[in-house]
Amino acid sequence: MSELIKVGMADYKTGRFPSSLISYGLGSCVGIALYDGVTKIGGLSHIMLPDSTQARSADNPAKFANTALPIMLDEMIKMGALRSRITAKIAGGAQMFTFANATDIMRVGQRNAEAVRLLLKKMDIKIIADDTGGNYGRTVELKLDTGIYLVRTIDKGEKEL
Amino acid sequence: MSEEILNLSLIQLDALKEIGNVGAGNSATALSQLINRKIDMTVPQIAIMPLGDVPDVVGGPEAMVVGVFLRVYGPAPSSILFLLPRESAFSLVDMLMGREQGYTTSLDSMDESALMEIGNILAGAYLNALSHFTKLTLLPSIPALAMDMAGAILNVVLVQLGEMGDHALVIETEFATENDGVKGHFFLIPDPGSLNTILAAIGVKE
Numbered sequence: 001m002s003e004l005i006k007v008g009m010a011d012y013k014t015g016r017f018p019s020s021l022i023s024y025g026l027g028s029c030v031g032i033a034l035y036d037g038v039t040k041i042g043g044l045s046h047i048m049l050p051d052s053t054q055a056r057s058a059d060n061p062a063k064f065a066n067t068a069l070p071i072m073l074d075e076m077i078k079m080g081a082l083r084s085r086i087t088a089k090i091a092g093g094a095q096m097f098t099f100a101n102a103t104d105i106m107r108v109g110q111r112n113a114e115a116v117r118l119l120l121k122k123m124d125i126k127i128i129a130d131d132t133g134g135n136y137g138r139t140v141e142l143k144l145d146t147g148i149y150l151v152r153t154i155d156k157g158e159k160e161l
Numbered sequence: 162m163s164e165e166i167l168n169l170s171l172i173q174l175d176a177l178k179e180i181g182n183v184g185a186g187n188s189a190t191a192l193s194q195l196i197n198r199k200i201d202m203t204v205p206q207i208a209i210m211p212l213g214d215v216p217d218v219v220g221g222p223e224a225m226v227v228g229v230f231l232r233v234y235g236p237a238p239s240s241i242l243f244l245l246p247r248e249s250a251f252s253l254v255d256m257l258m259g260r261e262q263g264y265t266t267s268l269d270s271m272d273e274s275a276l277m278e279i280g281n282i283l284a285g286a287y288l289n290a291l292s293h294f295t296k297l298t299l300l301p302s303i304p305a306l307a308m309d310m311a312g313a314i315l316n317v318v319l320v321q322l323g324e325m326g327d328h329a330l331v332i333e334t335e336f337a338t339e340n341d342g343v344k345g346h347f348f349l350i351p352d353p354g355s356l357n358t359i360l361a362a363i364g365v366k367e
Binding site: 008009010011024025026027028029048049054055056057059060063094096097098108135136137138139154 | 212213216221222223225228230305306307308309310311312313314315316317319320323324325326327353
């Protein structure tokens with residue numbers, strides 16, 4: 001069954017062809033798409049914060065990059081994906097509001113994107129497309145038939161990564 | 162760590178609702194004077210909801226909205242977000258600028274500035290009431306504006322709560338002008354910890 005699986009904020013989902021994974025309205029959050037092109041198994045993670053060790057409550061592992069990605073990767077491997085074939089595409093990490101004296105929390109988008117890049121490098125997963133930053137929201141969809149990562153915006157049009 | 166907002170008593174929720182009521186009432190009066198129209202206002206909703214559900218309050222994460230965002234400084238740091246559907250924002254700008262309804266179809270910097278000023282005035286009126294109630298000195302930052310998907314705009318506010326837990330306490334009021342169908346949502350989202358300060362200040366801290 002071809003199905004559009006929704007991924008909420010601070011959540012992740014995995015799936016296989018012919019389904020697709022979609023997450024709406026990312027601002028400072030980052031959407032990380034992992035994909036194995038042979039088995040057509042993929043995962044989409046919508047993280048809010050870079051690091052669970054710096055947060056006071058870490059009950060939900062899907063909220064943080066450092067805890068969400070390993071779990072999602074494991075789940076994909078259990079489904080039959082081959083780790084060495086998995087690649088990553090990332091999008092999001094915007095700064096929606098501009099203040100003259102932006103505090104750290106205002107720059108969380110940038111911090112999120114940096115943390116995700118670093119983490120994927122550590123996990124030895126290659127990032128083959130990156131559409132992060134800017135000051136606009138994004139809706140992302142991972143098409144599991146092709147691995148195309150569709151990034152939709154209001155004013156900047158649509159992009160296929 | 163358990164989330165303090167999941168353990169609020171009925172009395173505390175009522176007190177918060179009353180604060181929201183007075184604050185929003187003040188704001189609605191200010192807005193009404195500004196655009197010289199009657200404003201209807203809903204009784205404030207106090208909701209404790211999973212972070213991911215907050216965008217549904219304003220029509221889902223992909224709804225096109227204009228958001229005016231202010232930080233609240235003082236002993237109870239919070240975020241204020243005034244969210245309007247895009248069409249309502251255009252309509253409001255037309256009223257403010259004395260233009261015919263339907264004239265505005267995109268926001269230039271003058272329009273943005275006008276909307277930020279509205280956010281400023283609404284937040285000021287709201288915080289005045291809140292300060293009066295709590296005897297806490299609460300000051301708004303300068304406003305910032307964005308026009309984008311509701312989910313993306315709400316991210317900014319929710320991220321700060323995300324450091325602490327998985328739920329948001331949202332004090333929300335809906336405004337509407339009588340005839341022109343301008344709608345807006347006013348959110349006050351206390352930072353983690355601020356809620357206790359507010360509850361203590363109004364004497365309903367357990």
